[in-house]
Each structure stands twice: as structure tokens, then as C-alpha cells.
Amino acid sequence: MSDWNRVLADLSQADRDFAQVWRFELKHRSATFCRVFVRDRGRCWICNKFVHPGLPAGDPKSGTVDHVHALMHGGSSMLGNLRLAHSHCNNERGAPPPWYPVRP
Numbered sequence: 445m446s447d448w449n450r451v452l453a454d455l456s457q458a459d460r461d462f463a464q465v466w467r468f469e470l471k472h473r474s475a476t477f478c479r480v481f482v483r484d485r486g487r488c489w490i491c492n493k494f495v496h497p498g499l500p501a502g503d504p505k506s507g508t509v510d511h512v513h514a515l516m517h518g519g520s521s522m523l524g525n526l527r528l529a530h531s532h533c534n535n536e537r538g539a540p541p542p543w544y545p546v547r548p
């Protein structure tokens with residue numbers, strides 16, 4: 445799993461320890477998802493509950509990568525603009541207006 449090793453290589457020791465706990469689930473996810481999941485410690489930024497990384501796409505509680513500033517409003521795909529969110533939380537939020545308050 446060279447991708448997985450590359451994900452781990454970019455992480456701090458604390459992040460790496462957290463990532464290893466979920467390695468079986470995270471190995472099936474994209475590198476971007478892994479980085480966002482680990483940085484946010486598995487917490488949905490909208491409801492603050494845990495996102496299980498092993499749930500299949502299509503499950504409302506599965507994890508997605510949300511763009512804080514929506515792409516359609518000129519938001520970027522850089523890590524700083526990405527937050528972990530449940531699929532159903534992400535869908536309910538939709539693409540908000542650009543003045544949508546951003547939680548720090």
C-alpha cells in the first residue's frame with residue numbers, strides 16, 4: 445500500500461497514531477479523505493459527531509469531504525478548505541451562499 449505509506453509520511457506522530465487505529469477502513473479511501481479524516485479526528489464539522497470511515501458510499505452516515513467555501517463559489521480543493529462531514533450533513537447544507545458562517 446504505497447499510497448497509505450505516503451499518507452502516513454505526511455503526518456505528525458499523533459496523527460499517525462490516530463490513522464493506524466482506522467487503517468483497515470482508511471486504506472479503502474482516497475488519500476485526501478484520509479488526511480481530512482485524521483486531521484479532524486473523525487469528527488463531522490457540521491454535527492460534531494463521529495464519522496465511521498468504513499461505511500459505504502450511499503450510506504447517509506458515511507464520510508465525505510466537504511468544501512467549506514463551495515467550489516461553485518470559488519472555493520479551493522486545498523486541505524484548508526476541506527472538512528470531514530457525514531454524507532447527510534453535507535447534503536443538508538448543500539452549497540451555501542459565500543457568507544455562510546465558517547466554524548473555526
Ligand SMILES: [Zn+2]
Binds near residue numbers: 488490
Ligand atoms: Zn454530521
